[in-house]
Amino acid sequence: MVKVFLARRARAGRLWLGMALWLVSPALFGQMAAPESGRFLVEYGPVATEDYLRYEEVLRESRVLESVAASLTRTLHLPHDITVRVEECGSSDASWELASHRVQLCYELLQAVLELSTAVAGEDDERAERWFSGTITFIVFHQLGHALLDVLPLKTGLAPELAADQFAMVALGGAVGQPQEVLGALEFLHRTVGSEEAAGLGFLEAHGYDRARVDKLACGFAGALPAAMPWLEELQLLPLSGAPRCGEEFAATHRQWDLWLAPWVRTPLKSAPRPRVAGAP
């Protein structure tokens, strides 16, 4: 598997890098000096398993996590630093700990998502890469959603898992330049949640993913990315009922999060460019 990953890592790194560069585009985020507190930070824990050194190398080279962290630091004012720490944890999970203000992203999770993407996507390397990069990106934003819900008094009234999904959906759906990579997360979740192949994938189990959650995300991303609607329908990713209301629902969710986060926004977000789905089937 590591050989497969190594063969692909340059392309996967480029996908992540492209997304990160878009996320830090000055068209979206204001230019300002990084503050000295209330920052999003990235750390890499010591790696004992040789296979995981490759993941660390790709992450460090692509700087995708650092770029996301810098973008969010310029956008939100936090009462505390929030650190994303990539490390070996002994399980294929990602978690948030309030006491240390730390999001833990496990190398075991990166490995499990890559293995599952490769196994389920079969010979379609492009699809496997899209699933891997999209899913890990989604998971990072889901975890940052958990973090924000704990460090900011947002009072969403939502269950934490639903709120974390909504944050990821709004952040990615509202500010995405490469929807295929983001929608890769949706394809991955649609194909794997509840499947035998995904049994034991810690993140899906610990965060309670089921079909209803995946359908909510599908509707949200369809509403966020109307240009992708035909593609989502072709892949049968949309729930059969309610699809026509997805645009309205996403807009309402986006407005709600704008209001919730408004007291902590340093730089107002500008409109995102119109998304396009290059190369969609």
Ligand SMILES: [Zn+2]
């Ligand atoms: Zn969660």
